[in-house]
Amino acid sequence: MINRRHFLSVSSLAGLFPSLSFQTLSSTSDAAPSGIPLVISTWNQPKANTAAQEALDRGGSALDAVEAGVRVPEADPADMSVGYGGRPDRDGRVTLDACIMDEKGNAGSVVFLEHIMHPISVARAVMEKSPHVMLAGEGALQFALSQGFKKENLLTKKAEKEWREWLKTAKYKPIANIERHDTIGMLSIDAKGNICGACTTSGLAYKMNGRVGDSPIIGAGLFVDNEIGGACATGLGELVMRTCGSFLVVELMRQGRTPQQACEEAVMRIVKKQDYKDIQVGMLAVNKEGEMGAFSIQPGFNYTLTRNKQTQVTDARSYLK
Template identity: 80%
Template sequence: MVNRRRFLTLSSLAGLLPSLSFSSAKAVHTSDGPDSQLTTSEGVSPLLSGPIAISTWKQPKANAAAQAVLDGGGRALDAVEAGVRVPEADPEDMSVGYGGRPDRDGHVTLDACIMDEKGNAGSVTFLEHIMHPISVARAVMEKTPHVMLSGEGALTFALSQGFKKENLLTKKAEKEWREWLKTAKYKPIANIERHDTIGMLAIDSKGDISGACTTSGLAYKMRGRVGDSPIIGAGLFVDNEIGGACATGLGELVMRTCGAFLVVELMRQGHTPQQACEEAAMRIIKKQDYKDIQVGFLALNKKGEYGAYSIQPGFNYTLSQQKRTEVTDAKSYLK
């Protein structure tokens, strides 16, 4: 089983001639329970029917929360918010929300964004002391004339909306940070940082799509650093006519290519979700020394077709529909 908090470190790449792969994805895990089923995606993703929730990484609990909303006839927007709130509140998930690894100064700072089927969006960056930044982002979308609030302003707004101020630095995360301080060596490489983000996309019973993305960002980052996760068009983008996409990995590379927007636009041009994710990754690979970095894309179109692709192996995603949940290893450029 792939540990979603660790990208695999490639011990040797000498002589490797990477090529674009279109091999089939392999389902590696299914949820427990009498209604669970194991399925394997062969080639092009199957056309699905009914509500769908799909998220980056192994997130069965998050997907279950989203699916409960969808099964009750709820909006995709409500589903993705409910879904990503699960890892936000999980102290064992050290890359999202409560328990997230701090910046180099010992502060847990959070980024999140959300986007609905009408193109409305909300975002918060550099937010401290609030366990559920995704809900603050939704409040920004619904209760302000803005799309993004940051830092002290985002915190002030959150408190005005009734969110509780809390200490998000757990003893476990603090212990790791103090151990890191002994050398304070920093290199923003996703494979080493064990960094991941939860991005979630959903289609509801009306066929509407929404998405959410939330993270505590790179461990031991420079104070004030913001990645792609809260940026509409980079870490997340939704167009209800076409579909949605989200990204994970080293955010600086995703921002430089407007990754999620690019994936959706490629789908608009006729690419399948899988082809769009692969092309978006290639845009990075062609311009970047990719051997020690990781970026992964996940996409879902209006037909219910989905795709995922990453630079390095180790990226996976969770799909839920009709009481079935599976975690699947994404295809990757390097093997």
């Protein structure tokens, strides 16, 4: 999870936090307005981007691309913060959250979903085949089964072993870039210029049973407005929810901020109000022209961009150095 600021001056921030040294934040975007279609995702996810790009190459929409892309880490047991193989809650249950949003403003979401490997596809089914935006828990599971999804065990031996080891002390303290909130958020612009997004996660490791973070919340973990752009978040979801982070980024772009400026300003909304020294939040954004922005509280957040058949992983700028 990750993010930004634009209108706050260094001097005003120094007044708010006199004991801290503030860095000057960039106000320029990271990319030229060219190279559409494109795929961009949080963290180091070249395989996910490749799957998304292949969907675009087959003539698929941006919606098809983001769904195909995030399904890759959902099915990867080595990615222990998304889908199959995800670390369980403190009761040993793997519970998944996901949301998806199309270019028309339609959205679907599932929260506290168990036993289904691809929550993003269930979220798309909620959007396209139900009158609702969000389904939760047992209701989400029953809907998934009614749509032909297969029920299966998502707790791998490795994740179970780590959980049992954690139970010996049962200490819970999120640590930036270590606590494994490696949510994948993905945005894509297709050949028609339409923007869609997806976000999926197994949430914080060893969270309280029933905890839901920002990832499945439209406007927090993900938001898309096809007239303006899209944004997604990663990190400690509670902080993103409190600021409606992704919606804020898109609205700032609507007001004229570049994606980079919008991400910085959104992160700074968190920094102003929270004890941020041991937490991470990262924001990622793209506008209608294909310009991008990325910003985080702590160093260590990166993103993966695919455009013009080239894929590159880039470290995002951060508030702390």
